[in-house]
Amino acid sequence: MDVIALSWWQLAAAALLVIALAGCTAWARLGMSQNLLVAAARTVIQLALVGLVLEALFAAAELYWVALMAFAMLLIAGREVMARQKRRLLGGWAFGIGTLSMFLSSFTVAVLTLTLIIGPEPWYRPQYAIPLLGMMLGNTMTGVALALDRLTDTAWRQRGVIENRLMLGQRWQEAIGDIRREAMRSGLMPVINAMAAAGVVSLPGMMTGQILAGSPPALAVKYQILIMFTITLGTGFGTLAAVAAGSRRLFDSRERLRLDRLSAPG
Amino acid sequence: MSHADPLRLERLAIGELAEVDLTLAPGEILCLSGASGSGKSRLLRAIADLEPHDGEAWLGDRAQSAIPGHAWRRAVMLVPAESHWWAERVGEHFHDPEEADLQALGFERDVLDWSVARLSSGEKQRLALLRAVSREPAALLLDEPTANLDDATAHQVEAWLVARIREHGLPVVWVAHDIAQIRRVADRHCRIKGGTLETEKEGAWT
Incomplete structure (x- = not known):
């Protein structure tokens, strides 16, 4: 079954409707029309550019181009993780911990999934590698950012409790244990919720896309389950690594709580 | 845990405070006073190794x-002016406190089932002292241990503390403002003045 081709004029028809929506909100003085149009324009431009990049990448299909693309995605995700934290670790640690934990989890799981489970030829075939990594990085990024933000912000607000526990002779792991658990929880909640609601409340985007593109639903479902699991693995291990490294960094070698290693919110 | 060890500070310096050299014999109580902001609490934090310091x-x-760090603080235990409680029930913060200690501080055993949220500031302060002492430290650093208590309770707590300190031979740094209390408990009295620690003359306060 072939995909029905979409031409630019068909997209233009959809774009006209978005402009009409913007017109309506402007007419009703709801003040959202400008944001709406800017966001719509960004979608078109960003996706068109990424389409060009992917076309080139698929045509080349060289390992180093795929790796370059993967690292560019990783660095952008690392920057995003850092930007989403209210009180971040100073001295490059916020970026470093976020990026490294995403690298360890997402890249390992992506490579394992490609080589052991899906098995395209060659294993780094960009049609498989890039979308898989993109979906994993996007979700891992959310988990790591939520967990690190919760960790540093809660440690700052509960510094009295942490220090009092240290004064009583507890190890640093014990003194921050509750906060670590909370941080893990907030990092993992989105993927757990997504798995629990999949297919019942929401039809996942990738599966919908595959079905629209002509895949039999049974195959699309299998891919979706695989993707859900890899996302969970990536997010879980990424969050685990980020919380472990981040909480360690909040204490020094004498097990003192060092909130001077966090930036002021801003 | 070997009790009855002296506590010795060797060129210990933190913040504005000049280097401190001190030796506290087992069972000796050194009272520390000084204007607020003079660095009393920070000195205690340095002794407990909660902040980077010299010496x-x-x-x-x-x-x-x-x-x-945790082993040092387990032995040299700081009881801060404001205590913090992390679990739901009082008892979850204790390793099996002695009945006699609870009673000496004016509590029945059922206090261990109380919710932390219902504790008054005075109750928190007394329980925080018991929480620390019941872990059997080898030295105590007390930051205004009776600040939130009325006179009668303060006397009671003070007597209990002194008895435990003498019994276990703990060297103690006790931050206090009340000169009457200092007269009652101190073996030695030091005051922080202009960034240095000065020992008060014996006659001036006994």
């Missing part, structure tokens, strides 16, 4: 820098 502290022959 060294010794408990008997164990150097602060030679043992892990």
